Amino acid sequence: MSDQQQPPLGDDVFELLSRVSTSTLATQLFKKGIRQPFMVGLSPVGDRFDGFVGEAYTMRFIPAREDIDPLDDPYRTGNVLQWEAVEQVGRRQVIVVDSRGDISAASAGDMLITRAMNRGAAAFVTDGALRDGHAVSEMGFPAYAKCITATTRPASFHVAELQVPIGCAGVAVYPGDILVGDRDGIIVVPRALAAELAAPAADQEALEQYLHSRVRGGESLWGVYPPDESTLNDYRIWQQEQQRTDIERVEA
Structure with a gap:
């Protein structure tokens, strides 16, 4: 084709x-x-x-x-x-x-x-x-x-x-x-894989940027990279805060 x-x-x-x-x-x-x-x-x-x-x-x-x-x-x-x-x-x-x-x-x-x-x-x-x-x-x-x-x-x-x-x-x-x-x-x-991979790849990229910021800040790799459940929960909370901040910025 x-x-x-x-x-x-x-x-x-x-x-x-x-x-x-x-x-x-x-x-x-x-x-x-x-x-x-x-x-x-x-x-x-x-x-x-x-x-x-x-x-x-x-x-x-x-x-x-x-x-x-x-x-x-x-x-x-x-x-x-x-x-x-x-x-x-x-x-x-x-x-x-x-x-x-x-x-x-x-x-x-x-x-x-x-x-x-x-x-x-x-x-x-x-x-x-x-x-x-x-x-x-x-x-x-x-x-x-x-x-x-x-x-x-x-x-x-x-x-x-x-x-x-x-x-x-x-x-x-x-x-x-x-x-x-x-x-x-x-x-x-x-x-054939592009549409299927686009969203998971973007999600992975965002997560890894967050994890990198924590390692750059001095944290150990253990539990952070790869992330354990506690770190993933921290990430979800951080995402929600970022989304709330973005909405407030648009409405201001």
């Missing part, structure tokens, strides 16, 4: 997932038997964004070959699927590139990433390299890669397919899967 045929996810799912760290989602997915959903080795380009949530729009690279990918004018007469992807990607979609972990050339540069951003894309992710690292880092747009290079994509890569299952940084990604990124990296949530 392609992403166009899949039922849309509600805004509430994206909103809840936007509150959740990749670590929390890894725990939730582990409970569902998903052992390794994190894209190991990819880093955010720049520090002007905190994260993103979006649906996978996939792109698969294979090595370039001289008789298929001419050097004279590759952008006008050769492989232009990369352009098609950037012109098709929509709001809340993430361009995810299977570069086979190869950093010999770039998966994209600031021009294509700028166009994707203007199209409403949520992020650009590759397990290869990006060009124009400084320019990309100044954009404030979520972009993740293994490293930065100046070498142009046609020097090494042919874009073989769009919107097919791929592997990116060792993780299977299907079109329409949900990617969640933060400053630590990116995690892949199977689309």
Whole structure:
């Protein structure tokens, strides 16, 4: 089933997932038997964004070959699927590139990433390299890669397919899967599990922030992390107080 045929996810799912760290989602997915959903080795380009949530729009690279990918004018007469992807990607979609972990050339540069951003894309992710690292880092747009290079994509890569299952940084990604990124990296949530996991993950995130505040305040781990029933009861009381405070603030 392609992403166009899949039922849309509600805004509430994206909103809840936007509150959740990749670590929390890894725990939730582990409970569902998903052992390794994190894209190991990819880093955010720049520090002007905190994260993103979006649906996978996939792109698969294979090595370039001289008789298929001419050097004279590759952008006008050769492989232009990369352009098609950037012109098709929509709001809340993430361009995810299977570069086979190869950093010999770039998966994209600031021009294509700028166009994707203007199209409403949520992020650009590759397990290869990006060009124009400084320019990309100044954009404030979520972009993740293994490293930065100046070498142009046609020097090494042919874009073989769009919107097919791929592997990116060792993780299977299907079109329409949900990617969640933060400053630590990116995690892949199977689309079929996204709505089911969103609320429990947000609840876990809120609880762990509370527990962290207690450990940071000097308390021992015993009974606090993981929380025993007494700590959970304290948390419920704290939640009620926070909710009451929020209501009073709105009514003031």
